[in-house]
Amino acid sequence: MSKKKSRFLQTPIDPFTVEAGLTADAIVTRMERISFQGRNLATAHRIWLKMLEDDVTIFLGMAGALSAGGLRMIVAHLIANRYVDCLVSTGANLYHDLHETRGQHHFLGSAHADDAALAAERIDRVYDTYASEEEFIDNDNWIAGFAATLEKRPYTTREFLYLLGGHLWKTTGRDGILTAAYRANVPIFCPAIADSSIGMGLSQARQSTPGAGYIDIIGDIVESANLVIRRPRTASVVLGGGTPKNFINQATVQAEFYSDEVGGHRYALQIVTDVPHFGGASGSSLEEAQSWGKLATDSVRVSVQADATIALPVLASALAVSAPPLLASRKPPVFSLASRIMTIDGQTVPSDRFEEVNEPAV
Amino acid sequence: MSKKKSRFLQTPIDPFTVEAGLTADAIVTRMERISFQGRNLATAHRIWLKMLEDDVTIFLGMAGALSAGGLRMIVAHLIANRYVDCLVSTGANLYHDLHETRGQHHFLGSAHADDAALAAERIDRVYDTYASEEEFIDNDNWIAGFAATLEKRPYTTREFLYLLGGHLWKTTGRDGILTAAYRANVPIFCPAIADSSIGMGLSQARQSTPGAGYIDIIGDIVESANLVIRRPRTASVVLGGGTPKNFINQATVQAEFYSDEVGGHRYALQIVTDVPHFGGASGSSLEEAQSWGKLATDSVRVSVQADATIALPVLASALAVSAPPLLASRKPPVFSLASRIMTIDGQTVPSDRFEEVNEPAV
Amino acid sequence: MSKKKSRFLQTPIDPFTVEAGLTADAIVTRMERISFQGRNLATAHRIWLKMLEDDVTIFLGMAGALSAGGLRMIVAHLIANRYVDCLVSTGANLYHDLHETRGQHHFLGSAHADDAALAAERIDRVYDTYASEEEFIDNDNWIAGFAATLEKRPYTTREFLYLLGGHLWKTTGRDGILTAAYRANVPIFCPAIADSSIGMGLSQARQSTPGAGYIDIIGDIVESANLVIRRPRTASVVLGGGTPKNFINQATVQAEFYSDEVGGHRYALQIVTDVPHFGGASGSSLEEAQSWGKLATDSVRVSVQADATIALPVLASALAVSAPPLLASRKPPVFSLASRIMTIDGQTVPSDRFEEVNEPAV
Amino acid sequence: MSKKKSRFLQTPIDPFTVEAGLTADAIVTRMERISFQGRNLATAHRIWLKMLEDDVTIFLGMAGALSAGGLRMIVAHLIANRYVDCLVSTGANLYHDLHETRGQHHFLGSAHADDAALAAERIDRVYDTYASEEEFIDNDNWIAGFAATLEKRPYTTREFLYLLGGHLWKTTGRDGILTAAYRANVPIFCPAIADSSIGMGLSQARQSTPGAGYIDIIGDIVESANLVIRRPRTASVVLGGGTPKNFINQATVQAEFYSDEVGGHRYALQIVTDVPHFGGASGSSLEEAQSWGKLATDSVRVSVQADATIALPVLASALAVSAPPLLASRKPPVFSLASRIMTIDGQTVPSDRFEEVNEPAV
Secondary structure, X not given: OOOOOOOOOOOEOOOOOOOOOOEHHHHHHHOOOOOHHHHHHHHHHHHHHHHHHOOOEEEEEEOOOOHHHHHHHHHHHHHHOOOXXXXXXXXXXXXXXXXXXXXOOOEEOXXXXXXXXXXXXXXXXXXXXXXXXXXXXXXXXXXXHHHHHOOXXXXXXXXXXXXXHHHHHHXXXXXXXXXXXXXXXXXXXXXXXXXXXXXXXXXXXXXXXXXXXXXXXXXXXXXXXXXXXXXXXXXXXXXXXXXXXXXXXXXXXXXXXXXXXXXXXXXXXXXXXXXXXHOOOOOOOHHHHHHOOOEEEEEEEEEEEOOHHHHHHHHHHHHHHHOHHHHHHOOOOOEEOOOOXXXXXXXXXXXXXXXXXXXXXX | OOOOOOOOOOOEOOOOOOOOOOEHHXXXXXXXXXXXXXXXXXXXXXXXXXXXXXOOEEEEEEOOOOHHHHHHHHHHHHHHOXXXXXXXEOHHHHHHHHHHHOOOOOEEOOOOOOHHHHXXXXXXXXXXXXXXXXXXXXXHHHHHHHHHHOOOOXXXXXXXXXXHHHHHHHHHOXXXXXXXXXXXXXXXXXXXXXXXXXXXXXXXXXXXXXXXXXXXXXXHHHHHHHHHHHOOOEEEEEEOOHHHHHHHHHXXXXXXXXXXXXXXXXXXXXXXXXXXXXXXXXXXXXXXXXXXXXXXXXXXXXXXXXOHHHHHHHHHHHHHHHOHHHHHHOOOOOEEOOOOOEEEOOXXXXXXXXXXXXXXXX | OOOOOOOOOOOEOOOOOOOOOOEHHHHHHHOXXXXXXXXXXXXXXXXXXXXXXXXXXXXXXXXXXXXXXXXXXXXXXXXXXXXXXXXXXXXXXXHHHHHHHOOOOOEEOOOOOOHHHHHHOOEEEEOOEEEEHHXXXXXXXXXXXXXXXXXXXXXXXXXXXXHHHHHHHHHHOOOOHHHHHHHHOOOEEOOOHHHOHHHHHHHHHHHXXXXXXXXXXXXXXXXXXXXXXXXXXXXXXXXXXXXHHHHHHHHHHHHHOOOOOOOOEEEEEEEEOOOHHHOOOOOOOHHHHHHOOOEEEEEEEEEEEOOHHHHHHHHHXXXXXXXXXXXXXXXXOOEEOOOOOXXXXXEEEOOOOOOOOOOOOO | OOOOOOOOOOOEOOOOOOOOOOEHHHHHHHHHHOOHHHHHHHHHHXXXXXXHHOOOEEEEEEOOOOHHHHHHHHHHHHHHXXXXXXXXXXXXXXXXXXXXXXXXXXXXXXXXOOHHHHHHOOXXXXXXXXXXXXXXXXXXXXXXXXXXXXXXXXXXXXXXXXXXXXXHHHHHOXXXXXXXXXXXXXXXXXXXXXXXXXXXXXXXXXXXXXXXXXXXXXHHHHHHHXXXXXXXXXXXXXXXXXXXXXXXXXXXXXXXXXXXXXXXXXXXXXXXXXXXXXXXXXXXXXXXXXXXXXXXXXXXXXXXXXXXXXXXXXXXXXXXXXXXXHHHHOOOOOEEXXXXXXXXXXXXXXXXXXXXXXXXXX
């Protein structure tokens, strides 16, 4: 046993020791020298702090039923305190957020429910969580009603969601994802808005008001890529995969065609439950993302294989202790979002054509 | 042991017996009386046959990297032979299909690749499969070029993809998903087109040709719901979850607001790798879908927990033997897709307003 | 919206709100009214408190590489403070515990290692964790050496592991699972000891010392069932499935043949990553366990689908605040373990025949 | 596009094409040039053929409820035709095999059962499969009865299971795993026998017959390692992980201490549903296994992430066409198993001490 230790055996595992009164940051710090997903969660904490310290635009992607599942105020908190600079979300998460911001609720339910009985009472189930279909229809009408009041022209989801957040804030004065983003001037993209009840509300706007409910989803592609062209240093935080994960990566891939300064996200952190070996994008590894130029090959990155309903409360609670000094000195990008053409740090971010910093790659 | 058998113990497991020369249909039939996912695959086979025998419109949803992964000709076969009547796909699957139909390839690769080395050679990796980024850029340009030739107005994805399929067929004369759908007049919806390289191609069309590349994604919602209003008896076959799964369900939920005859899919079959217990839509159970009215409470349904690259080749090969008599006598809906307003069985299917068969539910 | 709420819509989801300085118990309490696995973790916390409050014998099952992965001191803490009364473990977890208690280490490694390079340096990898094969061989010899000193007769794993823990304590004076169990007189069963390096050490004892290294594994079955016959009210806490999960259940099933008072565990809590739908025991649901009589049909139970390296540090840290009053008033069973026949609360627990409280069931 | 193809882009994906009448071997062959788990299944087929062609001892590991789930006659077929040379199994799989060989059945059930109702009728559920507890008790008694007739001494599981298989064959004359292994002289190891109903039966033998039901599980370790010392070229086929997977690997690791010719399995094939990233052995990668010397660093290997109830029927049906010529010319090891000391190719394989071919490694 006197031999020199192998170069592979440098830092011993330090077993987690239990103590009364540990706060989230202490727990996460004690996870730094254990293994498997606990260590990955600790690494995620450190990487997020690095992001905040560095001069990067931080994208947050959000898929899965996180709003209905009780995480919407964490996301609102991350937005309001500028842990993140831009949200890419599924429509459902924004819709369920709107549902609660409007004063309605999701409810504790059972994963072993009798779904026929629920259907008979018009209760919609999301695993162990229930909601009233009647209240959902009321939301749809509310969204349709609002959309019908807008000028009759196509809107990027970024513009529409800013306006929707504003209307929601003025109507309710309540915190939530949409209202926090509105108040903090944080843009929200929703690339699959057509696959959600917000899309359904928009489609219903056409019924009452011909010409209403037009969304320019291709404009979102242009705008998000221009964001990266304007500020090529970026980071990606992804909860749950889906379209948000890919859309955030696509922005940098698309931007790279028009600017040599773009080189993939510098930091990437994902909390996912999907796995890589079936080939789907949700579970794809951050290593694979390098081959596409989605991540810089020297990016700092970690995947946490965990349900966000466990990992995010712990992670956000830890950051609430460790991040404030960094947040205080951070200079996040400043957006103006109220019109068809947004700005970042005073520069326009068009949605109808790419900013050509250099010649296209081909 | 002389006691009467319990009502729960009626049909014995019949162990699978190996024999040389078993064809796919024989294999699947022998799986009917085993357990777990093998039995579910056998049930999927029987349910698909029932769908074909019944008078239902069959939606096929397709997510995950199935085209790049070698399943695109199975999907083309299902379309050409009208095992299905309408495809809902992610953009990536259609893009990778176009890639190969244009004569390019994906390549056998390794899941343990050195991604920095791949990035250096501009090779994009999808788990164990590679593609050339240069060829992808060529596709983007080709799509942008085509989109720039179209009349300057918004297109639903259904209309755009029909036109794209037609252009692809005229250019290449090769089989594939897009070309098969074009030739068979099977509509394709792509609700998350903004989250794909087809969307990127469309966004690039704007660069060369102001006014090109506008997609009316909300029109797709209206159109897909009107399809269900026109033919309320439907079935859902889903490969891999994602936006297609929900969009197919959303069509029936939305249609229900406008027609009492709509009551959720009568049949549902999903081949998924996601699980229900994290709350995401991809893995959500078909039982849960009943609570929403996505499925009829008396629907016939099965989930197969398997990678589609194993389950679909076996299932499609089995159907190739068992389904032809049913396909021969089947009367699938007849679509015309060449213009802004599609028709089904001669009836118009608007994309700007819902067909109101009855009064809205609220 | 004025209508009476459905019976299904009683308790609203209460979104998790972030705050600086939250301790683990506060975090877990705030998870009680969110969804999915976060809620399940909160439920696990409440159920464990109920177990401590009730008069039940608490079994802890432990599979997966939790000791190497940095959780061994949590398990030692649970044993020392009598959160649990009996441990059932895989051999690997006990072996890796012994490795560290002997003053050696596991090391932080990479999941993307070059395994051929590791093999060349004789480093063994467990996902992202490394250990020295040379040190492992030293352990094997140490175990073999100790086993060779014992009287030449078969030992149940319970007796052998108690003696091993005692020897380890006397040699090292260090805390760990084996030494904590020794000092707290908590029995450890290891039904699959033959599938572990402890088994390998025992097998090597035979080489030096004919007649050494005999284990009476069937005696463990008898003894564990007799434990349940002696104290029929039981609870099960399972980390990771495997043989410990089933062995704990088997004890109650076996005991039921000999005593009418046994009726399955009253409480069950499992933290697992496996899923039910492939039919394996590790992922099997606690509902299914009822059909076997492993759990009482009115048992209180929860499955947390999470990696134990995240869930257990949080859960144990929360219990460190909430449990001490219950621990203080708890009257756990008192064992004596030093000989072939153990006792519980002064009553013998034979390993050679079942205590027949009533006539066998058949 | 005229540039030379990258070294990474050599073999194009060849999409699976559907055809009526495809046999299993044709299906698997067409999967060779698709992606993800379909390709892995095709690779598994090729690797198994290579094993049969090479001069290796093939171990088969079997965990999960495969016998109850309808795969026992496939395993019996693999044994009878010497696709494999040694079986390592969980106790449950052997017990459920015995159950059916004795003329009883498992039954088609539902995964959504009312488990309290099942418990009331004493029906045991394994996911979607039921069995009669009363019949299980009858098996336990039958095993106990047989064990009580044996000479009063410890038995390795290998010896006991051979005797049990013989008794079963003489009693029933029916095919199954235990009877096929008996007739083909293929050894079976069951390292976790204490965690199964066979173990329970053995424990009950002690009740009627003091001195009966003693198992020498450490002897199994010695014997299995001596097998590898005798024939150092080995291969591993694993269905579902668990103790069998590790026990097969342990045999080669243990053997290596005593012979320089042992260098890890030359071939490894696993069909698993577990994943590596939680650190458990069941899901551990075959790459990791190299670091331990469980696999040779130049081993040929594949993991198929699939439920065995789908993958194994397809794979075994394909092999039934492709393997017979190789089986015909194969020279499998010849065992004699009827006594305490087994032989392989006429050489003794002790269970009380390792064959020392070279000096121990330390």
